[in-house]
Amino acid sequence: MTTTAAESYILFELAGTAYAIASRDVQRMEMVEHVTPVPNAPAFVEGVVFSRGKVVPAINLRRRFGFQATAFDLRTRLIVVAHADRSVGLIVDSAREFVSIPADAIQPPPETLAGTSGRYLKGVATADDRVILVLDIGGVIDAPET
Amino acid sequence: MHWCLTPVTPEFEESFAEDLEDYVAECADHLSAAREILLDQETSSNPTQISKDQLDGLFRNFHTIKGLSGMVGARVVEEISHRLESYLGIVRKDSSLLTMVGVDVLINGLGVVESAIAAFRDGRPEPNVAALVQRITALSSSLPTGRNTAESPRVADVPMARKAKFTAALGRGDRLCIVTFSPAPDVAARGVDVNVVRSRLQAVGEILHAEPKSVAGGLQFLFVLAVNPAADFTGWPADNIRVEPYSPAAELAEVSDPGQTALPLTSVNLVRVDLARLDDIMRSLGEMVLTRARLENSLGRAAQFLPPGERRDLEETVQGLDRQLRDLREGVMRVRLVPIRDLFSRMRLVVRDLTRETGKDIDLVVSGEETEIDKFVVERLADPLLHLVRNAVSHGLESAADRVAAGKPPRGRLALRAAAVGGTIVLEVEDDGRGVQFEAVFARARSAGLIAVDATTDPMAVLDLICAPGFSTRDEVDRGSGRGVGLDVARRAIEQGLAGSLTLDSRQGAGTRFTARLPLTLIxxxxxxxxxxxxxxxxxxxxxxxxxxxxxxxxxxxxxxxxxxxxxxxxxxxxxxxxxxxxxxxxxxxxxxxxxxxxxxxxxxxxxxxxxxxxxxxxxxxxxxxxxxxxxxxxxxxxxxxxxxxxxxxxxxxxxxxxxxxxxxxxx
The missing domain is CATH 2.40.50.180 (CheA-289, Domain 4)
Incomplete structure (x- = not known):
């Protein structure tokens, strides 16, 4: 159907919006268990978790994007991403779908897009009548300058 | 008001705790040595044919455990090891007397001794040993010299608990003798009872030990008496008070067996070291490494003021120091390493028990037993390994009938392997059973909403799923898909407790392999x-x-x-x-x-x-x-x-x- 290569993405939801991360960046998805807060870490860092025996930081993506943080529930997921030799967990409202998005279906993010997640976007995709924000993992897990 | 981190306990309690630790550690050594011999024996082509060395080894193991147990007052352990030792004593005289039942009783006894030691250490109630005692008694009495050996008054029963007194008496140059008093009506009629005997003996020398013994024909009192070597003490035979010379030197020594050929020694060059002491050394070493770094820094700053020759000399010295420190660090690390053999032997025992429990015939193939691994890691590896082995036997391997139906040999095969690969220890538990039913696992995960419908189906994901909370509770599904409970525990212990990793390879119908990768040493x-x-x-x-x-x-x-x-x-x-x-x-x-x-x-x-x-x-x-x-x-x-x-x-x-x-x- 498409002329360009399609890549597999994991879809997740955050504050009612659909986001996508490239499957190749995702190491695994887990239920959120035992997050230990790290005092004086950046506010969007929920803490550290054990994932496959490694201690990895867990980012609360709601806080990262400036949304109201909510309590975790059964749908809450930890998506562990690997990027530039780092492993970082992203806490999202829910995640359970894989989609294939052709490269030409992803548009660069409009500069006028409101909301703080704009800084972490690689593009906007339209698939199955849905608008999906495609994340730039490097930007999301970058440590803020102190 | 303040308190220190070191608990302040009365001196004796502290020293007792230390003794207890030594006792447990030493017994553990002897138990593992005995376990090795017995398991080798049981799995050999001819289990009842045993070499003299092995018999001697077993005898010495139980003999030493008995002695040590007497010293710390672990009565049940002392009793059982004494009975096992007695049985071995008979078999040693004629190794053809060893039977399959005998080997089995010894293995059974080993387990009981081990749990009795653990119970003693933890202050738990003693395990029930009646069944074992009965088995040993039945076994010993079936032997030609059984009764006799088991019941003749044994010097070894007496002195271990009073070691210090004995040593002191010997140090003074006293002559030791065993005095036996057999009460009888005629003697009692003359007013001689055990109290009279006691005061008579006290007048002659020092009573080091006294105990009543039941012998054929009634009760007998046994005293160990230290007397002046010059004194001519012969007892009062007319009052049934008899004297035999007694030389406890042999009994007081670690290993003793007068009248036998020298036994092979196992531990002559070994030193037992508390891990904490090694940690102290490691800490000092860490500090030295920091000092060296400071030295190098200072040298860097001072370099411009030094003549080139001097500078080179200093630089070479620092480099030499660096190398030496690294060697030293490695040396200390090596000291912490122990072979994984003992852990594998335990698993052999586990498989042996599981074989009986499940009725499955299993060939256990063990390799890499000599692989050395950090003591800390080994101790924490027993539990996860046990879970993996149990899982393989209970859920991996099929019944003989199912195996034959699947075109496999009826005996299941379980392999335990260890190897050092670089700085990592690789441990494998592999069975040739039914394998993990990937599709069943994924279907269940999908229906439980744990994974997306088109999620990748790689083995790692399966391991995640079968270890996932909420997945392991449905036992019947789990069994059907070839896994058992405990896997999550094993994985957690390996990954979180030991900073290692656990992976799964499985081919449906052909078997499952769990691979644990562990760091050689840990901080x-x-x-x-x-x-x-x-x-x-x-x-x-x-x-x-x-x-x-x-x-x-x-x-x-x-x-x-x-x-x-x-x-x-x-x-x-x-x-x-x-x-x-x-x-x-x-x-x-x-x-x-x-x-x-x-x-x-x-x-x-x-x-x-x-x-x-x-x-x-x-x-x-x-x-x-x-x-x-x-x-x-x-x-x-x-x-x-x-x-x-x-x-x-x-x-x-x-x-x-x-x-x-x-x-x-x-x-x-």
């Missing part, structure tokens, strides 16, 4: 766990000098510092609740005194929880490199616990309070 530290604002933190024990209780409102505020009185002086108080933005505790709390001299300070925490030995993991990611946090660990519940770095906390505090006054103490 292990003793920590004090504390609670701050409801969170648990760990503080390296080496930096904590004291733990002191602090009453609310007892602190002094001085400019930007809060101080507490301590040993006639004052210490700056750093409140972790403030640093970590937790509310301050209500009422009294606890402070850890850390640092030395001018850098000494008190860290206020809500309360001290306990002491633990933990595996330290670095926190490398920038996102969580928070001030005063030195690393993370785990206390067994899968929850990461942060390890505090008091020096870093102090630095952070200095920056933080510069300019802003702290809250007045005691307001909370």
């Amino acid at each position: 292990v530290a003793d920590v004090l766990t504390v609670s701050v604002g409801g969170q648990t933190y760990a503080v390296p024990q080496t930096v904590v000098r004291e733990v002191i209780p602090v009453e609310a409102g007892s602190t002094i505020v001085l400019e930007n510092n809060e101080l507490i009185r301590h040993h006639g002086g004052v210490l700056p108080l750093l409140r972790l609740d403030d640093l970590f933005h937790h509310p301050r505790p209500v009422g009294s709390y606890v402070a850890l005194v850390v640092g030395d001299g001018t850098s000494a300070m008190a860290l206020a925490v809500d309360r001290a929880v306990g002491m633990r030995e933990v595996v330290v993991r670095p926190l490398t990611d920038l996102l969580v490199q928070a001030p005063g946090i030195g690393g993370a660990t785990e206390l067994g519940d899968g929850r990461p616990v942060l390890i505090l770095d008091p020096a870093g906390l102090a630095r952070y505090n200095r920056r933080r309070v510069a300019g802003s006054p702290v809250r007045a103490g005691g307001l909370s």
